Amino acid sequence: MKKRGKGIACMFYPIGFTSYPNPGSAFVKVNQDGTAVVFTGATDMGQGSTTVLAQIAAEELGIRYEHITMVTGDTEKTPFDLGSVASRVTYIVGNAVKRAAHEAKRILLEVAAEKLGVSPDGLCAGDGRIYIKGLPERFLEISEVARIAQMGKGRPPIGSGSFNPITTFLDPETGHGKPYGAYVFATQIAEVEVDTETGVVEVLRIAAAHDCGKAINPMLVEGQVEGGISMGVGYGLFEEMVLDNGVVKNPQFTDYILPTSLDMPEIRVGIIERPEPTGPFGAKGIGEPSLLPTAPAIINAIYDAVGVRIRELPATPEKILKALRETDQGKA
Amino acid sequence: MNGSAIGVSRPRHDAVLQVTGRALYGDDYERPGMLYAKALRSRHPHARILKVDTSRALKLAGVKAVITAEDVPKNRYGFTHLDQPVLADDKVRYMGDVVAVVAATSWDAATEALDQIEVDYLPLPAVFDPVEAMKPDAPKVHGDSNIVSHIKIRSGDVTEGWRISSEIVEDVMRTQVVEHCHIEPHAALAELTDDGTYVIWSTVQRPFLIASDLSRILQYPMNKIRVITPAIGGGFGGKNEITIEPYVCLLAAKTKRPVKMVLSREEEFCGTTVRHPYIVKYRSGVTKDGKIVARQVEIISDSGAYVSWGESTLSKASIHAAGPYFIPHVRIDGYLVYTNNSIGGAMRGFGVPQVGFAYECHMDNIAAVIGMDPLEFRYKNLLTDNSSLPTGQVLEFVTLRETVRKAVELVGWKKEVEWE
Amino acid sequence: MLPRTLYIRPSDLTKALEALEEHGPGARVIAGGTDLIPSMRARTQLPSCLVDIQGLGLDTITRTDGFVRIGAACTFSELARSGIIREMFPVLREAASAIGAVQTRNLATIGGNLSSAVPSCDSAPALYVLKARLTLISLRQQRAIPVEEFFQGPRRTVLAPAEILAWIDVPVPPDRSGSAFLKIGRRKALTLAIVNAAASVCLAKDGSTVEDATISLGAVAPTPLRARKAEALLKGCTWSEELVKEAAWVASGETSPISDIRASADYRRELCKVLVRRALTHAWKRALGGDQR
Amino acid sequence: MKRAIILVVNGTEHSVEVQPSDLLVDVLRDRLRLTGTKKGCGTGECGACTVLLDGKPVNSCLLLAIRCEGRQITTIEGLGTPDSLHVLQKAFIDNGAVQCGFCAPGMLLSAKALLDENPAPSEMDIRQALAGNICRCTGYVKIVKAVSSAARTMSGAEGGGR
Known part of the structure; x- marks a missing residue:
């Protein structure tokens, strides 16, 4: 017989390293044609951070996204970054890029202010232009301003920026302190179907509601959530590296089971946006948190479906069937 | 705008x-005259190394160099504990420890050379269960205790918490060893340029x-x-x-x-880090109306043969072990334990x-024990704006309730939920 | 980085047999290679010479009087796609589709799957219940044996050195019969069976008496097996859910599974009961359906 | 014992000397410098090395190069170029179907073979066709969506696909 159930799991997760300073930094230069190059040590291993950082730079500079070039992942060519870890790049390096871009923009605004006869604070940058706040028809092209700044005024529009969230170490006896700068939150609900004769679980659907402050790039945020869920499905149901007296018994994908396209449920992602005041344009992070609630939501859904509680991951069909039999015997 | x-x-x-297919990953790089390196890993989970003889391997056609611990200027690394050798010297502490690395003109030659490296081991008693490893008479992986660290978080007074609880619920959970399984394996290529710079392409x-660790290991600016x-x-x-x-740097040099x-x-x-397996004990006290008033957690984390990120991982786990709930009385103890297993x-x-x-x-x-719907039970206890955590950190903005409502909106719940 | 070996691509079957003979016991036949190549990579097989049997005409599916001849070098994709197989042996199509993933099925052959003789081999249970016969050919002789006489143990078969599994003859099932294959692995694709099972049911003219039934199970013994006691229990009886359940219990008792990294022996025995019952029920429904075998 | 063979890759004939034990994936990557074909496991269980052999997806880590003589091999480099993307490649980009990108070449070739055989696949058809390609990053959601969208584009605009 197949039985269905639903399970819920909530989580909170911090952005950035625990307690240790974990700065990110960036350089920005605006070329005299109005294009720009961003230099940062942050590395993209697939999560999409370089794209997000380019969007942040584009927004801050008011330059089109297509006109931003990213130089990343070269310790000789870029300023320091702690690394693509701890879900920190959007929040920390994003802030560093924003600050560096802001510094470069300040030079552009000052040069434009002189031409437009207003104070730099009365100017905005956007759409490749610098214009008077509230009077977008009075503008200068950034390319022109950049050329004047560099070749006319002798002030190349460059900037540098760094960011480090304010954290403290924990008291060794009480564990008290402020180890993180920002937190994200999430809830996932899983719906499963359990075959009571074989213990085989099919995850039918997962709803994932994640707060990330502000989704700089919603498609990439969804991608992180969907990918995290697949890792969570693996963690909950399939994956286990078996060690026997220190020897790995399954050092191949033959017996280390990852989810395939057929093992993944329908996923519905909901993004919650409540801007984080200390984040770049309100953004926080999403990388790690996405996988967190999946396994417990599935395990709780199994419990809801068939009344058995799996206390050791992964919840293999064999463990579920064994628990079912024990429950049956308990009832008899 | x-x-x-x-x-x-x-x-x-x-x-x-x-x-x-134009994106170049680690293994897609090549340089003229490039050699290929393969590692010889331990045959024992715990053993003293008596002798490493590379002479036969060096005589093989195509083999250009073999490195062992002697070739490493500073043979220890680690983030919080400098306990891990680049190449095993006194002991091997798990099956993934590297004893020697060969560079040869082809993958085949490098692989064949591994069989020709002779290593004399004196096998030592090993320990694989972290609970066993915590006992005083367990075989020691390093030094005189396998307990590397004890993380403590204290908030309120759990004794008072138990007193005011109407139900106390206990659970023990275990998690497994998990591998990252990035589909691209680790790949690195090093070249020592004419001006004395190491250029390393590495998928990290x-x-x-990596640069600062290399600087210390190689004793190089x-x-x-x-x-x-x-x-x-x-x-x-x-x-x-x-x-x-x-x-690759040492061999390039x-x-x-x-x-x-x-x-x-x-x-x-077999030879890279894994997600730590944990044994986690929970004890929670709740009042009749479903408020969690106390929670005690004990975590035992199997660090494997070295600390690596074990202490910082355990610290993060401990900070979050009470969950996203407001609980006045909390006591958390996390233990990080050496074993002869793979490194967490x-x-x-x-x-x-x-x-x-x-x-x-x-x-x-x-x-289930208090007969409450799991969603309603959570909703009642979730952190909200300006809640404080067991660390004392106050969270100004908390969107947990919004996420619960959103998830329910997306797939529904077992029953109609009335939001407070 | 495979161990070095010789490679021969003969132009016909006789030349292939000659090559095997000439190169002695170190020579191995290669068809799809999906099992052999990883074994060579792991150094568990070190053939001195590979004799390629692709392109020798052993990859066809032909219908003859009373049976269908399947070339041993026929891939599982070809089997799954074949109209003849789909129409006549859905059980074999189910088994073929359950193997690996698309990439594996495009290379792996039915002959290779059988010759590798791993206990979890998916094609064997289907061929058992279809009562297939295998033709083995060497330079000296050609012999045909029932499929269940082929296996001797894990990775061991009756194939003599320099002998090739050439083709498989599958008799056309009688009227009022049906068969089905089921597999439980650790995920839905790209997985080895924890247990696989096939069953066939042939009903008497009355439509309710079991005239004949065959049950086969894989991954629960050193070789794929026939659950003969369970079959005997069914024969001549009137179909009922109770009867099938009992047969499934009996079948499970006929297995001798081991505990390994994929599952425990106990779990495998439990799965046998479920899979045999389900496979029999499915086969019975097909038998009732008349032309849908 | 090396042997000279002709490999037809992406429509071009390449003459290479191979050992019988040389795997197609290594010949493609190391000899022909077609590094778009990736190596993830070496045992045919991740699909990163998928190429098309006479139009059918196979794991090139399980295939001896010497056995591919006279057959049509398609690698990711033959699907489309940055200047002239295949509809599937465009769909993968637009739908965010790529994260780390390591599985993408194999995934795209499996998808191409599917659409060549079945121009209007259901979601289940797509998931079946891609089950031999493991992706650790995306959860497959956007990959399935991309293939589905490419199928619609190709059937909508006849000749839009290549």
Whole structure:
């Protein structure tokens, strides 16, 4: 017989390293044609951070996204970054890029202010232009301003920026302190179907509601959530590296089971946006948190479906069937 | 504003290169005259190394160099504890420990040479169960105790918490060893340029950490170490620390030729870090109306043979072990324990998936005991704006309730929920 | 980085047999290679010479009087796609589709799957219940044996050195019969069976008496097996859910599974009961359906 | 014992000397420098090395190069170029189907073979066709969506696909 159930799991997760300073930094230069190059040590291993950082730079500079070039992942060519870890790049390096871009923009605004006869604070940058706040028809092209700044005024529009969230170490006896700068939150609900004769679980659907402050790039945020869920499905149901007296018994994908396209449920992602005041344009992070609630939501859904509680991951069909039999015997 | 770059679903900046097969990953790089490196790993989970003889291997056609611990200027690394050798010297402490690395003119020659390296071991008693390892008479992996660290978090007074509870619920949960399984294996290529700079192409998440670790291991200035990250085929924490980079650098220096090393899938499983397996004990007290008033947690984390990221992982796990709930009385104890198992490292979630699984299943168990709907039970106890955590940190903005409502909106719940 | 070996691509079957003979016991036949190549990579097989049997005409599916002849070098994709197989032996199509993933099925051959003789081999249970016969050919002789006489143990068959499994003859099932294959692995694709099972049912003219039934199970013994006691229990009886359940219990008792990294022996025995019952029921429904075998 | 063979890759004939034990994936990557074909496991269980052999997806880590003589091999480099993307490649980009990108070449070739055989696949058809390609990053959601969208584009605009 197949039985269905639903399970819920909530989580909170911090952005950035625990307690240790974990700065990110960036350089920005605006070329005299109005294009720009961003230099940062942050590395993209697939999560999409370089794209997000380019969007942040584009927004801050008011330059089109297509006109931003990213130089990343070269310790000789870029300023320091702690690394693509701890879900920190959007929040920390994003802030560093924003600050560096802001510094470069300040030079552009000052040069434009002189031409437009207003104070730099009365100017905005956007759409490749610098214009008077509230009077977008009075503008200068950034390319022109950049050329004047560099070749006319002798002030190349460059900037540098760094960011480090304010954290403290924990008291060794009480564990008290402020180890993180920002937190994200999430809830996932899983719906499963359990075959009571074989213990085989099919995850039918997962709803994932994640707060990330502000989704700089919603498609990439969804991608992180969907990918995290697949890792969570693996963690909950399939994956286990078996060690026997220190020897790995399954050092191949033959017996280390990852989810395939057929093992993944329908996923519905909901993004919650409540801007984080200390984040770049309100953004926080999403990388790690996405996988967190999946396994417990599935395990709780199994419990809801068939009344058995799996206390050791992964919840293999064999463990579920064994628990079912024990429950049956308990009832008899 | 029109044309804003924020909130826009831009495709990845390098997607065109990726989908056309033009993106270059670690193993896609090559340099003229490049050699290929393979590692010889331990045959025992715990043994003293008596002798390493590489002379026969060096005589093989195509073999250009073999390095052992003697070749490493500073043979220890680690983030919080400098306990891990680049190449095993006094002992091997798990099956993944590397004893020697060969550079040869082909993968085949390097692989064949491994069989010709003779290592004399004196097998030592080993320990694989972290609970056993905590006992005073257990075989010691390092020094005189296997307990590396004890993380404590105290908030309120749990004794008072138990007193005011109407129900106390206990659970023990275990999590398994998990591998990152980034589909791209570790790959690194090093070249020592004419001006004395090491250029290293390596698929790592933290190029600057690799550079600073290399600087210390090689005793070489950082301005002469350049780490470049090519396209990276996934990381998830598995490419977080130094692994094969010292080998290719040392071999490049020894042979004066570029050296490349790529791990096999088997080595990814046997010789790189994993997600720590945890044993987690929960004890929670609740009042009749479903408020959690006390929670005690004990975590035992199997660090494996070295600390690597074990202490910081456990710290993060402990900080979050009470879950996203407001609980006045909390006591958390985390223990990190050496064993002769694979090394626990950084992996997506960094300790929190383990406790997250445990606390969320524990929450359902409590709900069952007090006869409350699991969603309503959570909703009642969730952190809200300006809640404080067991660390004393106050969270100004908390969107947990919004996420619960959103999830229910997306797939519904078992019953109609009335939101407070 | 495979161990070095010789490679021979003969132009016909006789030349292939000659090559095997000439190169002695170190020579191995290669068809799809999906099992052999990883074994060579792991150094568990070190053939001195590979004799390629692709392109020798052993990859066809032909219908003859009373049976269908399947070339041993026929891939699982070809089997799954074949109209003849789909129409006549859905059980074999189910088994073929359950193997690996698309990439594996495009290379792996039915002859290779059988010759590798791993206990979890997916094609064997289907061929058992179809009562297939295998033709083995060497330079000296050609012999045909029932499929269940082929296996001797894990990775061991009756194939003599320099003998090739050439083709498989599958008799056309009688009227009022049906068969089905089921597999439980650890995920839905790209997985080895924890247990696989096939069953066939042939009903008497009355439509309710079991005239004949065959049950086969894989991954629960050193070789794929026939659950003969369970079959005997069914024969001549009137179909009922109770009867099938009992047969499934009996079948499970006929197995001798081991505990390994994929599952425990106990779990495998439990799965046998479920899979046999389900496979029999499915086969019975097909038998009732008349032309849908 | 090396042997000279002709490999037809992406429509071009390449003459290479191979050992019988040389795997197609290594010949493609190391000899022909077609590094778009990736190596993830070496045992045919991740699909990163998928190429098309006479139009059918196979794991090139399980295939001896010497056995591919006279057959049509298609690698990711033959699907489309940055200047002239295949509809599937465009769909992968637009739908965010690529994260780390390591599985993408194999995934795209499996998808191409599917659409060549079945121009209007259901979601289940797509998931079946891609089950031999493991992706650790995306959860497959956007990959399935991209293939589905490419199928619609190709059937909508006849000749839009290549």
